[in-house]
Amino acid sequence: MSHWHHFRVWRGDADGGELVDYPVEVNEGEVVLDIIHRLQQTEAGDLAVRWNCKAGKCGSCSAEINGRPRLMCMTRMSTFADDEVITVTPLRTFPVIRDLVTDVEYNYVKAREVPAFAPPAGVAPGEYRMQQVDVERSQEFRKCIECYLCQNTCHAVRDHEENKAAFSGPRYLMRIAELDMHPLDAADRRDLAQEDHGLGYCNITKCCTEVCPEHIKITDNAIIPLKERVVDRKYDPIVWLGNKLFRR
Amino acid sequence: MTDQTDRTVEQHTYDVVVIGAGGAGLRAAIEARLQGKRVAIISKSLFGKAHTVMAEGGCAAAMGNANPNDNWQVHYRDTMRGGKFLNNWRMAELHAKEAPERVWELETYGALFDRTKDGKISQRNFGGHTYPRLAHVGDRTGLELIRTLQQKIVSLQQDDHKVTGDYQSHLRVFHECTITELFTTDGRVAGCFGYFRNDGRFVRFDAPAIVMATGGVGKSYQVTSNSWEYTGDGHALALRAGATLINMEFLQFHPTGMVWPPSVKGILVTESVRGDGGVLRNSEGKRFMFEYVPDVFKEQYATTEEEADRWYTDPDNNRRPPELLPRDEVARAINSEVKAGRGSPHGGVFLDIASRLKPEEILKRLPSMHHQFKELADVDITKEPMEVGPTCHYVMGGIEVDPDTGMSSVPGLFAAGECSGGMHGSNRLGGNSLSDLLVFGRRCGLGASEYADGLGALPEVRSGDVEAAIERALLPFSSATDGGENPFVVQLELQKTMHELVGIIRKADEMEMALKKLEDIAARTRTVSVEGHREFNPGWHLALDLRNMLLVSLCVGKAALERQESRGGHTRDDFPVMDSDWRHVLLVCRGLGEDDVELTRKEQIPMRPELFDLFELDELKKYYTGEELGGHRAGQGERA
Numbered sequence A: 001m002s003h004w005h006h007f008r009v010w011r012g013d014a015d016g017g018e019l020v021d022y023p024v025e026v027n028e029g030e031v032v033l034d035i036i037h038r039l040q041q042t043e044a045g046d047l048a049v050r051w052n053c054k055a056g057k058c059g060s061c062s063a064e065i066n067g068r069p070r071l072m073c074m075t076r077m078s079t080f081a082d083d084e085v086i087t088v089t090p091l092r093t094f095p096v097i098r099d100l101v102t103d104v105e106y107n108y109v110k111a112r113e114v115p116a117f118a119p120p121a122g123v124a125p126g127e128y129r130m131q132q133v134d135v136e137r138s139q140e141f142r143k144c145i146e147c148y149l150c151q152n153t154c155h156a157v158r159d160h161e162e163n164k165a166a167f168s169g170p171r172y173l174m175r176i177a178e179l180d181m182h183p184l185d186a187a188d189r190r191d192l193a194q195e196d197h198g199l200g201y202c203n204i205t206k207c208c209t210e211v212c213p214e215h216i217k218i219t220d221n222a223i224i225p226l227k228e229r230v231v232d233r234k235y236d237p238i239v240w241l242g243n244k245l246f247r248r
Numbered sequence B: 001m002t003d004q005t006d007r008t009v010e011q012h013t014y015d016v017v018v019i020g021a022g023g024a025g026l027r028a029a030i031e032a033r034l035q036g037k038r039v040a041i042i043s044k045s046l047f048g049k050a051h052t053v054m055a056e057g058g059c060a061a062a063m064g065n066a067n068p069n070d071n072w073q074v075h076y077r078d079t080m081r082g083g084k085f086l087n088n089w090r091m092a093e094l095h096a097k098e099a100p101e102r103v104w105e106l107e108t109y110g111a112l113f114d115r116t117k118d119g120k121i122s123q124r125n126f127g128g129h130t131y132p133r134l135a136h137v138g139d140r141t142g143l144e145l146i147r148t149l150q151q152k153i154v155s156l157q158q159d160d161h162k163v164t165g166d167y168q169s170h171l172r173v174f175h176e177c178t179i180t181e182l183f184t185t186d187g188r189v190a191g192c193f194g195y196f197r198n199d200g201r202f203v204r205f206d207a208p209a210i211v212m213a214t215g216g217v218g219k220s221y222q223v224t225s226n227s228w229e230y231t232g233d234g235h236a237l238a239l240r241a242g243a244t245l246i247n248m249e250f251l252q253f254h255p256t257g258m259v260w261p262p263s264v265k266g267i268l269v270t271e272s273v274r275g276d277g278g279v280l281r282n283s284e285g286k287r288f289m290f291e292y293v294p295d296v297f298k299e300q301y302a303t304t305e306e307e308a309d310r311w312y313t314d315p316d317n318n319r320r321p322p323e324l325l326p327r328d329e330v331a332r333a334i335n336s337e338v339k340a341g342r343g344s345p346h347g348g349v350f351l352d353i354a355s356r357l358k359p360e361e362i363l364k365r366l367p368s369m370h371h372q373f374k375e376l377a378d379v380d381i382t383k384e385p386m387e388v389g390p391t392c393h394y395v396m397g398g399i400e401v402d403p404d405t406g407m408s409s410v411p412g413l414f415a416a417g418e419c420s421g422g423m424h425g426s427n428r429l430g431g432n433s434l435s436d437l438l439v440f441g442r443r444c445g446l447g448a449s450e451y452a453d454g455l456g457a458l459p460e461v462r463s464g465d466v467e468a469a470i471e472r473a474l475l476p477f478s479s480a481t482d483g484g485e486n487p488f489v490v491q492l493e494l495q496k497t498m499h500e501l502v503g504i505i506r507k508a509d510e511m512e513m514a515l516k517k518l519e520d521i522a523a524r525t526r527t528v529s530v531e532g533h534r535e536f537n538p539g540w541h542l543a544l545d546l547r548n549m550l551l552v553s554l555c556v557g558k559a560a561l562e563r564q565e566s567r568g569g570h571t572r573d574d575f576p577v578m579d580s581d582w583r584h585v586l587l588v589c590r591g592l593g594e595d596d597v598e599l600t601r602k603e604q605i606p607m608r609p610e611l612f613d614l615f616e617l618d619e620l621k622k623y624y625t626g627e628e629l630g631g632h633r634a635g636q637g638e639r640a
């Protein structure tokens, strides 16, 4: 039950590139990543792509498919019309290395800057006691597979290279929220969210939430509560809003 | 852009180099750093994406949170039984004793496991484990494990940053970097060599101690739950450096991989489905596992559906459902049902959780399975059964190591995790890998640090060895391989050979044929040729991985042909029963040049008496020869 599809794949490197047309055979049940692999095995042996698990668990195969940030391994071919042209391009927010592979170092740098879990004093290993309801909030955020689709989508950095230094992106604001909601974390993280990670850059458009393949409610459950806690403690909401508008 | 012929080599020096950023590698690196060492972590994929991320079910540790009767002795016995008593018993002992501490330690790094009512770490049932024993987070335990270790690495880097102003001064991750060669000088580890995937530049790491934590070999098979990374690099690198591999005939075929659609064939369906109540049925709707309980397990497994179902709520007074037999038994049973014509439409059997748990429960306990089937197969597992069949999942065999320090037969070379051998014997129990990574990852980190401390002068890398490594890495681009084949074609043939001829059920003549084909594939592997450049070139990467896949396949094929019995992850059609005379025999592989191996036999060291006495004599009789049983307490009256 195979049929033919028209694929357009971005080929190139840091110096530039172009969309290349490939007619490809598609079989029942296949996903976009299968087609990319078929191209590798046939006419494009050097087509660069990242992947690992092929089951939506590792977050390696992120790309933009017809302009939408998605995991290639979880995008079924049956979701496209037979005559639809399928365009696959690399994530736009990160520098291209080659073809569909981008340099995602930005994310590792930001990850390193979020102060780690601070274990509670005087609680020995094995003595940690937490209720399921209390861990669930942070557990939602720990489902993150670090596909960076949210980072790629957030308009604060998508076409604003200049904001990358000051803004850590939804993934890492969520990491701060996760630690802040951890029942036993001993640190206070509110100033840092605002001052070091650019919480103020986020104007809760929820685009990050929309693309998250793990369906994590990044904006509603992580970022907004974090903003509320920051405001509570330190910022006059009006002043805070003013700051934010000024920045943009 | 790196020119194809560019021979520049970037150089780094470390006290300890860890190859592999899965659970084993990260835990080893953490330990070595805590011992004050300067440490490099190297991985083929991005940091945080190693195979460990895919583990679903959980991490086995006898914490006794769900059932207070659990303790290390029970875990030890289960592990030895699961491995059919071929395990390195010292490793199994250390593993059972230390796993709880290693799991609790993860909480101090920030891990958030699912909880019991009294706030402790929740534990779930799994095949072969007497009590609920697997610490878990829904069905994404591996993700939690790797993220936690990754974040601990970051935390150590933050500590270093406070002192040196540089996050990476003492602990640095080199990701998307593939190691293709180990260097030894006068028989000791001196360093390693590889290339960065993104731009193809060469790199060498000079270090007196190297920890191998490269994972498994499943990519040599057509149907596998493993990713492209599992090309057996660590196994092959160690062989070429002079180390030995053991138990390579034992491969675990997980009973439940997806069978449809074709593009996802092999992808894992976690055993938690059965641990949480899922049952296997054939096309006639029959729960066939009752027919397949082997004699050695008759006493521990239920004989009726009623008893099996009662076990979920009253495990102390009922025996376990046979769906929870060790994996090798379940995989063979499914294989037999399909062969007998009682399979599902796409050549598997049915795994049914829909009729056993309420939809809300399924969504809560098995969210990622629900997602996986919905997205990839259009199946709603809260309403319909899944179709499943065996998939190549885990290699029990690996680098032979000293149980306490993790050092191989090559001084300075250590190994932990799936690439090491011995711990799981002939068959691994589910959940025992994640705990293995933590226990032996830590031990290797310690072992490597102590070894580095005790070394006087550092072994020097010989420049000739570096030149040879460059030569080999560039070979697929050179004119010597002009007209050679596309590496993808050779890989497909290798996978097909192993799948068809050294698969789940094995026969002498088929394996002999496989070995012949592998000889041919070896010649073709030397001459595969690739086009283009060194910048992120998957064809080139595969061309170099292929020789590792080949070497590992040879080990599997030769050892499988030699072992004339069936045990755990090794089933012979021509020798269908387990033979006590083979239990104490280990098959050892050594490398012979670039692409051959030699096989020798070695006696297993007898179990320490007090561990032997943890078993009843009647059980041991099923596995041991008469002479070996003399030391048991039952034969000696009461011991003081």
Ligand SMILES: Cc1cc2nc3c(=O)[nH]c(=O)nc-3n(C[C@H](O)[C@H](O)[C@H](O)COP(=O)(O)OP(=O)(O)OC[C@H]3O[C@@H](n4cnc5c(N)ncnc54)[C@H](O)[C@@H]3O)c2cc1C
Binding pocket: B019, B020, B021, B022, B023, B024, B025, B042, B043, B044, B045, B050, B051, B052, B053, B054, B055, B056, B057, B058, B059, B060, B141, B142, B177, B178, B179, B180, B194, B213, B214, B215, B216, B225, B226, B229, B233, B234, B268, B393, B394, B416, B417, B418, B419, B430, B431, B432, B433, B434, B435, B437
């Ligand atoms: C789908 C699935 C589910 C599983 N579920 C469970 C479970 O529930 N419980 C359980 O206990 N076990 C489970 N397992 C088994 C377990 O996950 C693995 O055995 C374990 O994670 C292996 O860990 P590791 O640290 O040895 O290697 P990995 O996590 O595989 O890491 C290997 C590392 O080595 C690197 N590497 C390899 N070769 C090279 C090279 N040449 N140069 C540089 N770097 C290299 C890789 O990039 C990677 O970073 C599962 C396995 C699979 C496939």
Ligand code: SF4
Binding pocket: A153, A154, A155, A156, A169, A170, A201, A202, A203, A204, A205, A206, A207, A208, A209, A219, A223
């Ligand atoms: S909600 Fe905030 S973080 Fe998310 S995309 Fe919008 S601005 Fe970015």
Ligand code: SF4
Binding pocket: A059, A143, A144, A145, A146, A147, A148, A149, A150, A151, A171, A174, A208, A211, A212, A213, A214, A215, A216, A218
């Ligand atoms: S939060 Fe979601 S979209 Fe963002 S990196 Fe994590 S999984 Fe990807």
Ligand code: FES
Binding pocket: A050, A051, A052, A053, A054, A055, A056, A057, A058, A059, A060, A061, A062, A071, A072, A073, A074
């Ligand atoms: S390959 Fe792992 S998420 Fe797509």
